[in-house]
Amino acid sequence: MRILWLKTELLHPVDKGGKIRTYQMLRALAREHEVTYLTLDDGGAAPDAAALAREYCANLVAVPFHPPRRGSAGFFAALAGNLASSLPYAVARYRSPAFQARLENLLRDHTFDVVVCDFLVPAVNVPRELRVPSVLFQHNVEAEIWRRHTEVAGNPVRRAYFELQWRRMERFEREACHRFDMVAAVSEQDAEFFRKRYGVSDPVAIPTGVDIEYFAPEGHDAREERHLVFTGSMDWMPNEDGILWFAEQVMPLLRQRVAGVRLSVVGRSPTARLKALADQHGDIVVTGRVPDVRPWLTRGTASVVPLRVGGGTRLKIYEAMAMECPVVSTTIGAEGLPLKPGEHLLVADDPEGLAEACASLLLDPGMARGLALAAARYVRERFGWDGVARTFAAACETAVVKHRQGTR
Numbered sequence: 001m002r003i004l005w006l007k008t009e010l011l012h013p014v015d016k017g018g019k020i021r022t023y024q025m026l027r028a029l030a031r032e033h034e035v036t037y038l039t040l041d042d043g044g045a046a047p048d049a050a051a052l053a054r055e056y057c058a059n060l061v062a063v064p065f066h067p068p069r070r071g072s073a074g075f076f077a078a079l080a081g082n083l084a085s086s087l088p089y090a091v092a093r094y095r096s097p098a099f100q101a102r103l104e105n106l107l108r109d110h111t112f113d114v115v116v117c118d119f120l121v122p123a124v125n126v127p128r129e130l131r132v133p134s135v136l137f138q139h140n141v142e143a144e145i146w147r148r149h150t151e152v153a154g155n156p157v158r159r160a161y162f163e164l165q166w167r168r169m170e171r172f173e174r175e176a177c178h179r180f181d182m183v184a185a186v187s188e189q190d191a192e193f194f195r196k197r198y199g200v201s202d203p204v205a206i207p208t209g210v211d212i213e214y215f216a217p218e219g220h221d222a223r224e225e226r227h228l229v230f231t232g233s234m235d236w237m238p239n240e241d242g243i244l245w246f247a248e249q250v251m252p253l254l255r256q257r258v259a260g261v262r263l264s265v266v267g268r269s270p271t272a273r274l275k276a277l278a279d280q281h282g283d284i285v286v287t288g289r290v291p292d293v294r295p296w297l298t299r300g301t302a303s304v305v306p307l308r309v310g311g312g313t314r315l316k317i318y319e320a321m322a323m324e325c326p327v328v329s330t331t332i333g334a335e336g337l338p339l340k341p342g343e344h345l346l347v348a349d350d351p352e353g354l355a356e357a358c359a360s361l362l363l364d365p366g367m368a369r370g371l372a373l374a375a376a377r378y379v380r381e382r383f384g385w386d387g388v389a390r391t392f393a394a395a396c397e398t399a400v401v402k403h404r405q406g407t408r
Contacts, residue, residue: 001033001113001114001393001396001397001400002033002034002110002111002112002113003029003033003034003035003112003113003114003116003396004036004038004106004107004110004114004115004116004132005026005035005036005037005038005057005116006038006039006103006115006116006117006118006122006125006126007022007037007038007039007118007119007122008039008040008065008094008119008121008122009039009040009041009042009044009045010039010041010045010046010049010050010053010062011023011026011052011053011056012045012046012048012049012052012053013045013046013049015233015289016232016233016236016268017139017232017312017314017315017316018119018139020315021139021186021208021209022118023055023056024209024211024385024388024389025209025385025388025389025392026056027055027056027385028385028386028389028390029389029392029393030055030056030057030058032393033393034058034059035056035057035059036057036058036059036060036061036106036110036112037053037056037057037059037060038099038102038103038106039060039061039062039063040063040065040094040096040099041062041063041064041065042065042066042067043064050062061102063096063098063099063102064098065096065099067093070235083164085168087124087172088146088165088168088169088172089165090121090142090169091120091121091123091169091172094121094124094125095124095125096125099122099125100125100127103125103126103127104127107130107131107132112132113132113133113396113400114132114133114134114135114396114399114400115130115133115135116134116135116137116396117134117136117137117180118139119137119138119139120136120138120140120142120173120176123136123176123179123180124172126179130179132403133181133182133396133400133402133403133404134179134180134181134403135181135182135184135395135396135399136176136179136180136182136184137184137206137392138177138183138185138190138194139186139311139312140186140190140310140312141173141190141193141194141311141312142169142173142311143166143170143173144311145238145309145310146162146165146166146169147166147170148238148308148309148311149162149165149237149238149309150162150163150166152241152308152309173198174197174198174199177194177200178198180399181399181400181402181403182202182203182204182395182396182399183200183203184203184204184205184206184392184395185203185204185205185206186205186206186312186313186336187205187208187313187335187336187337188205188336189335189336190203190311190312190336191203191204191205204391204395204398206388206391206392206395207382207383207387207388207391208313208318208336208337208383208388209318209383209384209385209388210315210318210319210322210383210384211322211385212322212380212383212384214294215294215297215318215319215322215323216322216323217298217322217323217324217376218294218298222298222299223298223299223300223301224299224301225260225301225362226260226261226262226301226362227262227264227300227301228261228262228263228264228301228302228303228304228358229263229266229297229299229300229304230243230246230264230265230266230267230303230304230305230306231266231293231296231297231316231319231320232267232316233268233269234265234267234268234269234270234271235268235269235271237309238307238308238309239307240271240273240274241307241309242305242306242307242308242309242310242330242333243265243274243306244273244274244277245306245308246263246304246306246354247263247274247277247281247284248277249351250306250351250354250355250358251263251281251283251284253351253352253355254358254359257355257356257359258358258362258363260283261283261358262283262284263283263284263285263304264285264287264296264300265278265285265286265287266287266290266293266296267287267288267289267290268288268289269288269289270286270288274286293319294323297319297320297323298323298325300325301326301361301362301368302325302326302358302361302362302368303316303317303320303325303326303327303328304327304328304329304354304358305317305327305329305330305334306328306329306333306354307329307332307333308330308332309332310332310333310335313337314329314333314334314337317329317334317337317339318337318379318383321344321375321378321379322380323376324372324373324375324376325372326345326346326361326368326369326371326372326375327344327345327346327375328345328346328347328348328354328357329345329346329347330347330348330349330354331347331349332349334347339375339378343371343374344371344374344375344378345371345375346360346371
């Protein structure tokens with residue numbers, strides 16, 4: 001197939017879940033299909049990102065893009081201006097007439113079998129009526145993320161803002177889902193949401209994958225005692241919310257149960273609030289961006305995923321499991337993944353329960369090792385990226401049939 005892939009960023013550095021999923025899928029797809037990658041480029045990618053794009057596409061079209069920097073005066077002015085918009089800010093931020101023009105030119109001058117809109121956001125630049133088969137690849141149910149932010153927001157002003165964004169996102173997401181021939185979700189749970197809440201016809205679930213060759217253990221003897229690890233981009237609000245909650249609510253309980261417990265927060269762009277918390281507690285380390293998370297997953301006694309907000313599925317869980325690092329998660333952290341609590345990971349949702357689950361792994365190496373090995377076997381056997389890419393290619397072929405039949 002000739003695939004036109006729409007995105008809002010170049011993929012290198014491949015340092016967050018959405019990038020990892022796209023990068024691995026495209027690398028596998030590009031072995032058998034011709035991919036043209038149309039993306040916005042805000043200048044924040046790696047210096048060699050355009051050259052490295054040959055790893056996942058045959059043709060790269062990058063459109064310069066200059067949104068206001070987060071935290072700047074322009075950023076807050078845009079937030080204020082968005083109050084009068086019907087679009088959620090997370091979508092309106094990426095509207096680009098230049099991207100729209102390049103997309104129209106590509107569709108006019110070239111023949112594509114299918115167009116893939118990767119994440120919901122690029123849909124703001126996609127014509128309402130596409131002349132070619134199309135797939136909306138939904139890594140999350142975006143409206144659910146904002147709904148959950150609304151539920152956990154303590155400040156009334158923040159709660160009101162999150163609710164406004166939730167309602168706008170829900171309207172935009174529902175409408176966008178009906179503009180494409182196929183909606184691809186990352187779990188059966190998300191697919192069912194699109195079917196029931198948005199009335200989407202026959203959404204398809206694309207499994208979450210993991211690079212089982214890259215995420216391979218170096219030996220469990222390297223594991224340190226009483227060392228918890230969290231991996232994730234800290235500029236994604238659900239990650240920040242979850243780890244701040246864990247540090248403030250769960251760590252005090254853990255300190256009472258496990259002497260010498262430590263927490264490492266590994267991921268790019270930690271906020272000032274998180275850095276300040278680490279400054280106050282010597283047993284919390286905030287690394288910022290690291291070139292490779294594997295050494296942390298090798299040394300850690302267990303990986304924690306304490307998310308209270310989120311959508312889609314967390315690749316970090318499969319990565320830790322492939323590295324034979326046992327996992328403790330909330331229900332939301334592990335949602336959408338076909339995992340069995342007690343067999344593949346431990347799950348708890350309140351501070352007491354999470355503290356108890358973490359303590360059980362930190363104080364019982366045999367239990368931790370047994371859980372880790374069972375999970376590692378499970379993900380290695382089922383969730384390599386080549387199989388995931390074949391499932392996605394089949395979804396694209398179904399979209400082509402639906403488009404021809406007019407059965408969107």
